[in-house]
Amino acid sequence: MTIRRDLLIGLGLALLVALLPAVIGMRYVLTQATLFFIWGIVVLQWNLVLGIGGIFSLAQMALFAVGAYATAMLGYYFAMPMVLAMPLAALITVVVSTLVGLACLRLKGPYVALLTLAVAQVLYLLIVNDTECFTNPSSGCMPLFGGVRGFTRFGDLGFRDLFGAKWYVANYYLGLVLLCLAAAFSIAIIRGPMGLAFQALRDNPGCAMARGVSRFKYQLWIFALSAFFTGLAGSFYAVHFAAVGPTAFSITTLLFLLSMIVVGGIGTVWGPLLGALLLMLADETMREFGDWRDIGLGVILAGFVILLPKGVLGSLQGLVQRLRRARPS
């Protein structure tokens, strides 16, 4: 019942959004919308880990970066076409995520948060501090992982040849399709057996574990599975901007995406997407104020956790439930 409702909501929204380029054809709007799709995918998957799985992982942006880097490196070193490189990069991300999960998920709560943050930081440092030349193209020394500069010119999806100046519209639709797939995946997880297992582990951990629901097993599964679309989002990000650099690890982006989830509502189906939309709009407004943007982000994040910890959607749901109960039946 609920799964059908969620899928219908998703389908309706997707159709509406698909019509957008016909109404507003401005390049800026469409590129920002494409970015929204990318962040939407990431927060949907992060929400699975954070809100459903109860794993306080801060490695999501690192996994995103793994996807982006894998794509760029496959294209740069092996001249692999992007159509192949993108899914392959997503699979590589799943492998990396499984390894990180195996190392971190035996621990609980804050231990996991710190360890995943440390893993992300180590990956960043290893890339940035790498100064040995791996290859020496005409543009200058190129470390194995691109060093501080990162990768450019590793190929694209060929949209520029196919559609000419309108290539960004093609990217827009590709992003939308990926977001729909990611959303369908996230709904299937939340409403499916795995979501039930996690709900059991939350509601009555003793009973659930006695019935053979292993926390570690399920957490590892959700951690690894959610990495697929996270990596794919990173991969698409790399192709869309035709560049990857260590900025993918930046703490500001991590803060931005975490705020999306918190503002929308942790653990809800549609909350993260709503949060992504709200924060990108807020970001657009704050852009006028330039450097105050990061302070604004911090205020939003802290303010929501303190005043409205369930987020916009979670609080709305609570309100609706209370109204229903108040109405005499």
Added chain:
Amino acid sequence: MDVIVQILASGLTMGAMYAISTIGLALVYGSLNMLNMSHGALLALGGYICYFAMSHLGLHPVLGLIAAMLVCGLVGLGIYYVAAQPMLRSANFETQIFIATIGIGAIIENVILRLFGPQPTAQPLNLPGALVIGTVHIPNQNLLILGVALGLMAALAYLLQRTRLGRAIRATAQNREAAQLMGVRVGVVYAQVLALSGGLAAISGVMVSSLSSLLPNMGGDPMLKAFIICVVAGLGNVYGAVAAAIVLGLLEAFAQYMLGVRYSFAILLLLVIAVLIWRPYGLFGRRQVVRL
């Protein structure tokens, strides 16, 4: 031989520095179960306040340090009353306060960035000269850091073991409800712990910046290392954290010498993961029996 002395000296300095930043975190986690992600920003704030007091107001270094401690302590107090207290009773306090303090840290860091700019600045609190043992030069600044760390640890041990406040802190950390029933005003203890941790962060920030330089985001790296140390020692264990800090500082100096600076952090992390797989609650942490 000289190399060993050199490694020992820099390792002990690093360990002492880590220990100062770690104690504050361990205290706060031990009593409130709160991971303070704004600790790094407090470190930077302390460094900058000391710099401001000394080079713009022309104060004596000791006064600069005290000013930094006061400001950071007040900010810590503010964090308790604005963020921690309202959500203290909520079910997933640990996650919520973690996220909230990430936000607060971003605010503090960016305010510093607005006020002082992004360029690296030298920390004026710096002892010139060096101690020469054979052919090894040990900068006086390193000795100062070691001395300050030792003094602080002694003071803190006295505070925790011998004073009324310390007893209240330890009692609250052991069992919040029981402490409350015995008449400990838990809220006041929490506020004091956060103010104390802020003051410690300030000292740590001044020390860290005196070895490198002042940057608005300088706190991130020491904070992450301090967290790792806390995790290795077992979250909330203050004395274990000091021991782990010194051991990890020595290890890092050794790894830097043997394998280069690039890999030292990665190796540290691998080691930590290995330790945690062996003992998930840290080296000195007690396995917690969870009652359902």
